[in-house]
Amino acid sequence: MxxxxxxxxxxxxxxxxxxxxxxxxxxFVRLGDVEFLDGVNITPEALYKWSDEHNDTPKTAxxxxxxxxxxxxxxxxxxxxxxxxxxxxxxxxxxxxxxxxxxxxxxxxxxxxxxxxxxxxxxxxxxxxxxxxxxxxxxxxxxxxxxxxxKVRASFVIDTLVYLHRGGRCSGLAALFGTALKLHPRIAVSGGAMHPEKKYRGNSHKYVMDYVKDMESDLKNARKDRVFITHSGCDKEIVEQVREYLLSLNHFDEILETRAGSVVSSHCGPGTLGVLFISD
The missing domain is CATH 3.40.50.10440 (Dihydroxyacetone kinase; domain 1)
Known part of the structure; x- marks a missing residue:
């Protein structure tokens, strides 16, 4: 078997x-001296609360x-x-x-x-x-x-740069300017690593849909079996807006929504959303 x-x-x-x-x-996810198991006894919401209270990023192992x-x-x-x-x-x-x-x-x-x-x-x-x-x-x-x-196409658009900064993936100056200018980076995975690709502006409804629509050509050339909407805690209306757009492409057999676990959420922070699929 x-x-x-x-x-x-x-x-x-x-x-x-x-x-x-x-x-x-x-x-493992460590909040200070306390250790938890990802997906077992820790939630992203508890992680965000601890991180904001301590102005620190959780450690993962x-x-x-x-x-x-x-x-x-x-x-x-x-x-x-x-x-x-x-x-x-x-x-x-x-x-x-x-x-x-x-x-x-x-x-x-x-x-x-x-x-x-x-x-x-x-x-x-x-x-x-x-x-x-x-x-x-x-x-x-x-x-x-x-x-x-x-052929896997994995990318996310980030709502806040605070968690990337706390985790050492974004300088303090970049985080400050990015937050002030309401910049939301698109992060893609390639070659086994994360790379910034583009920056979006505007409110969450606008920048999320700009991010998704930028992928329209690739989405139409993806494998038809499934596409994921994965997020770290987004407004339901935004997630539904993305789902409706994907449905309008009339391409995928299945549109799946999942929540990012505590390990992934600890680095990207709340409000992050990705559309992930396999290229045909």
Whole structure:
């Protein structure tokens, strides 16, 4: 049997995890001296409250080798596909590798460095789960996923620069000017890292829709099976506006909405929204 796992940064909802029988390995989130498990006993809202009260950013950490090893059954014949956040962003990939080696089952464990984050990973995880249900072998699944990685289009538009500044990803001066000028950067993932691409201005309704409409050509040339709207806590009207626009393209079979987990939210802050898909 092929079992599919991902670390918690894939930001898939419980409904999707249950539907596709996907297991999750939670990362750690530390608020000062207190440690939590992403998606288990910490919410982004609690994280934002702590961060604002302490004017500090939470710390995040990969699951330990021992934590990862618990998902494997070395006495079974099961094969495993395990997805991790980009190896350039976290030690998750390496810890999964070491866990498999410690149990001497590395021949049955296929580790996918997603070179991505959030539902950029989730898109790949769901596809792997579909292939597993079709009866594909772990090697066949891993090969197809590797061929899809470069086709994932993951980007987000940021509401506030405060959290990027607190996390050391934006200078104080840039954050100050960006906030004063109401600038909202578009951040895209490529080559396993995050890169600023463009800046938008205006209120949240305007800049979010400007961001989405800039992708119209790419959206119309995306794989039709699904597109994600993933956000870290946005006004429902804005999310619905994005959904209606995607529906108007008459292209996607499924439009899925998910909330970013605490690890991703700790870096991007509230009000961040992304539209993520796989290029055809």
């Amino acid at each position: 092929v079992k599919i796992f991902s670390d918690s940064t894939c930001d898939l909802s419980k409904e999707l995890l249950d539907r596709y029988e996907i297991g999750i390995i939670p990362l 990969a699951p330990s080798i021992e934590d990862v090893a618990k998902i494997f059954n070395p006495d079974s014949t099961d094969e495993y596909i395990v997805f991790t956040i980009s190896s350039s962003m976290s030690a998750c990939f390496n810890n999964v590798r070491l866990a498999a080696e410690s149990l001497e089952i590395e021949d049955r464990v296929h580790i996918i460095d997603s070179a991505n984050l959030s539902t950029g990973i989730g898109l790949l995880v769901i596809r792997a789960a579909e292939l597993a249900k079709e009866g594909k072998t772990a090697s066949e699944i891993a090969d197809e996923i590797e061929s899809l990685k470069d």
